[in-house]
Amino acid sequence: MTAAAPEADLAAAEPAPDDMLAGDVLADVLVEEISIDGMCGVY
Amino acid sequence: MTAYSLHPQVGLRDERFGALAYHYGNRRLTFLNDPRLVGVVRTIGEYDDADAALDAAGVPVPARPAYLAALARLQQSEVLVARD
Amino acid sequence: MRVTDRLARGLDAPICLTWELTYGCNLACVHCLSSSGRRDPRELTTQELFAVVDELAEMQVFYVNIGGGEPTLRPDFWDLLDYCVANKVGVKFSTNGSRITPETAARIAATDYVDVQISVDGADAATNDAVRGDGSFATATTAMERLAGAGMRGFKLSVVVTRDNADQLDEFVALASRYGAQLRLTRLRPSGRGADVWDRLHPTAAQQQRLYSWLIDRPDVLTGDSFFHLSALGEPLPGLNLCGAGRVVCLIDPIGDVYACPFVLHEQFKAGSVRDVGGFAAVWRTSELFTSLREPDSPGACASCGSYDACRGGCMAAKFFTGLPLDGPDPECVHGYGEAALLQGSPRPLVSAGHSRPVLVPLTRRR
Numbered sequence: 001m002t003a004a005a006p007e008a009d010l011a012a013a014e015p016a017p018d019d020m021l022a023g024d025v026l027a028d029v030l031v032e033e034i035s036i037d038g039m040c041g042v043y
Numbered sequence: 044m045t046a047y048s049l050h051p052q053v054g055l056r057d058e059r060f061g062a063l064a065y066h067y068g069n070r071r072l073t074f075l076n077d078p079r080l081v082g083v084v085r086t087i088g089e090y091d092d093a094d095a096a097l098d099a100a101g102v103p104v105p106a107r108p109a110y111l112a113a114l115a116r117l118q119q120s121e122v123l124v125a126r127d
Numbered sequence: 128m129r130v131t132d133r134l135a136r137g138l139d140a141p142i143c144l145t146w147e148l149t150y151g152c153n154l155a156c157v158h159c160l161s162s163s164g165r166r167d168p169r170e171l172t173t174q175e176l177f178a179v180v181d182e183l184a185e186m187q188v189f190y191v192n193i194g195g196g197e198p199t200l201r202p203d204f205w206d207l208l209d210y211c212v213a214n215k216v217g218v219k220f221s222t223n224g225s226r227i228t229p230e231t232a233a234r235i236a237a238t239d240y241v242d243v244q245i246s247v248d249g250a251d252a253a254t255n256d257a258v259r260g261d262g263s264f265a266t267a268t269t270a271m272e273r274l275a276g277a278g279m280r281g282f283k284l285s286v287v288v289t290r291d292n293a294d295q296l297d298e299f300v301a302l303a304s305r306y307g308a309q310l311r312l313t314r315l316r317p318s319g320r321g322a323d324v325w326d327r328l329h330p331t332a333a334q335q336q337r338l339y340s341w342l343i344d345r346p347d348v349l350t351g352d353s354f355f356h357l358s359a360l361g362e363p364l365p366g367l368n369l370c371g372a373g374r375v376v377c378l379i380d381p382i383g384d385v386y387a388c389p390f391v392l393h394e395q396f397k398a399g400s401v402r403d404v405g406g407f408a409a410v411w412r413t414s415e416l417f418t419s420l421r422e423p424d425s426p427g428a429c430a431s432c433g434s435y436d437a438c439r440g441g442c443m444a445a446k447f448f449t450g451l452p453l454d455g456p457d458p459e460c461v462h463g464y465g466e467a468a469l470l471q472g473s474p475r476p477l478v479s480a481g482h483s484r485p486v487l488v489p490l491t492r493r494r
Contacts, residue, residue, distance in 0.1 A: 026109035026112070026113075027112035027113040027115075029076060029077075030075065030076055030109065030113040031076070031080070031113045032074040032130050033073045033074070033120055034130060034367060035365065035366070037349045037365075037366065039134065039352050039367045039369050039371045039376075040351060040352040040369065040370050040442070041351070041370065041372055041377075041388050042142055042351065042375060042376055043143075043192060043219075043311070043353075054187065054189050056140070056189070065142070067189075067190075067240055074130055074133065
């Protein structure tokens with residue numbers, strides 16, 4: 001995972017709205033993954 | 044339709060935004076950014092297929108493809124395991 | 128909100144934390160971040176240790192990184208390990224290897240959710256022992272042999288990168304693979320006894336650049352995101368390039384004091400004590416220090432530099448102990464801004480001898 005500049009907020013904090021479109025874009029919002037080796041102090 | 048269960052080496056911890064899932068085997072940390080998804084993940088082992096779990100969690104039909112894609116992604120990173 | 132933002136704001140419980148069990152140590156490494164040597168008489172009792180584990184389990188802290196000093200010097204170390212695992216708190220512990228016998232190696236190999244990290248600072252005895260003391264390389268390799276022999280795969284070989292070992296990186300890879308271990312490199316900070324040796328031991332700018340390129344080519348080498356200040360050199364290193372101190376990690380020291388991280392054992396970065404009313408949970412959730420660390424970073428003097436998003440101004444411990452302001456460049460800033468700031472000669476904070484054992488210097492030396 002790279003340290004990207006802040007991206008547009010995809011309303012990730014709210015439950016998925018009913019009229020949402022399908023697909024990976026929204027799976028991105030629901031689930032995000034990082035390696036545990038990836039933050040200083042976390043090893 | 045796939046049935047899933049939570050991987051035995053995963054610790055799942057509730058957070059304000061949803062949950063954190065830490066896999067003790069592969070050391071990956073996954074953010075579940077949606078409380079409803081967390082509810083699905085916690086109960087998914089009880090259902091014969093994912094759709095039934097989404098149904099029970101009250102996931103609206105138009106949203107289901109995104110949730111199924113999320114579950115598939117969780118299986119890819121071994122947070123979930125597929126079962127027959 | 129992106130992952131990095133969530134983490135920067137802090138979580139209701141740490142993801143993991145570093146737990147130094149004792150300041151006692153049988154070695155006297157020149158760069159020891161905790162200035163260890165002598166045990167502190169105020170060390171947490173076994174009962175207090177277990178109470179901390181109970182709290183961590185309740186908060187669902189995923190695992191603890193146990194260290195010291197040399198944690199295996201505590202007679203209750205192995206019981207504590209078992210207690211953590213029984214309560215679903217994973218353990219990764221750091222050791223110089225001196226108590227890794229065939230029996231303890233077998234015990235570690237047989238216990239799920241326990242990982243071990245052997246500390247080494249040179250790819251050969253001469254380089255290593257100059258930092259860690261005579262015989263320490265042999266102790267470490269014997270420990271690794273025993274772990275490998277007990278069937279433990281994927282334990283960690285942990286190296287602090289210094290001026291003297293920065294050109295041995297390939298040899299470290301070979302050393303790790305000889306024992307089926309994974310290599311982990313971490314950054315030298317001017318913390319603890321590190322303050323005394325940092326000027327002569329921290330890698331040169333050229334070495335840092337070579338390290339960066341080497342790490343980019345080897346994503347399988349672990350760093351714990353320790354070198355995120357180098358991300359300003361180009362493509363970011365894998366990882367979040369973020370300081371977790373007080374946000375997702377912290378340190379509990381042998382007497383129960385809670386600090387932002389193991390590299391800032393100083394009053395200014397002390398959040399409280401597990402012995403305070405409310406225990407660790409109260410310190411984590413409500414201490415003034417941690418609350419302020421969870422506020423958004425401001426670039427300060429780094430605002431005009433295009434690299435801030437990549438390096439976030441580097442490591443606060445590195446800045447603090449070299450006397451640099453926390454809202455300015457890291458002393459090892461890859462653009463040289465830190466070096467320039469150091470030349471202005473700001474006073475470094477006074478650092479006590481900590482728990483270091485006094486060094487007896489003979490009146491005559493024989494070589």
